[in-house]
Amino acid sequence: MTLTLITGASSGIGAATARALSAAGHIVIAAARRLESLEGLCDSLEGEALPLVMDVTDPGSISSALEEAQAFAEARGGIEWLVNNAGAAESAPVTKADEALAARMMEVNFHGARRLMEALLPGMVRGGSGAVVNVASSAGLAGYAYVSAYCAAKHALVGYSRAVSAEMESKGVRVGLVCPHYVDTPMTAASLEKMAQKTQKSPEELRAFLASENPGGRLITPEEVADVIHSLLSEGANGSLVELDGSEPVGNGE
Ligand SMILES: NC(=O)c1ccc[n+]([C@@H]2O[C@H](COP(=O)([O-])OP(=O)(O)OC[C@H]3O[C@@H](n4cnc5c(N)ncnc54)[C@H](OP(=O)(O)O)[C@@H]3O)[C@@H](O)[C@H]2O)c1
Structure with missing residues (x-):
């Protein structure tokens, strides 16, 4: 039984992760801004x-x-596992992008995960064990039109995670x-409404168009x-990166 802190657990991937870990017998700390959704989730586990x-x-x-x-x-044995999943995607053509949009995307998608790692990794290193999974995106590996700031933030998260995993070797x-x-x-549903x-x-x-854009x-x-x-x-393994593109069903998710 391991204790996991999951950010962005009030919705979507984070809530599904809390359910999966809890069903496997792990203790979950479900973090986000919306308390009511988190309470509903935790009550259902x-x-x-x-x-x-x-x-x-917000530090x-x-x-x-x-x-x-x-x-x-x-x-309960301390926080041994961390899932940095909180994120948000806003779109704008680069010709209409601005400072505030770029700052919002970097804050939530990159600095949030960085802050949590900086806070929790020292304890994990002292204890000689622990695991972190950062939820980036295919937008952290390739460029997509109209979401340049989101792509930049997810690329930053991928680069930062790779550098930190190199530092964690042998720790x-x-x-x-x-x-x-x-x-x-819900993030994809909101993007569809906007589109x-x-x-x-x-x-x-x-929705059918977005589905067809996924390689699977x-x-x-x-x-x-x-x-x-x-x-x-x-x-x-330390340094693992899994790109999920819908080609192969995974686990019980289908
Ligand atoms: N949906 C996709 O197609 C897709 C694809 C690749 C990667 N991702 C990534 O997967 C992650 C989860 O996304 P999702 O699709 O599950 O979206 P979602 O349903 O909109 O969930 C986003 C979660 O992030 C939390 N969040 C947003 N801003 C936050 C903040 N400032 N502080 C703390 N929590 C915050 C939200 O909770 P509160 O509003 O309660 O704070 C919510 O729980 C994101 O990092 C996203 O970039 C999504």
């Missing part, structure tokens, strides 16, 4: 779970949330990355991503 309010863009919020998390974790701590293509979550307003196409047409020709399920996160946490 069979195992022990702590809902934790944390805004990963003060992270440190007070981590105090609460460490107090909870103390009697007993493993750092891995998962890079999914389009996943069927529908801009293009006059229906969200259903656009279908949207990935959040449960498939959760399965990959779970296996990286439990047995992934």
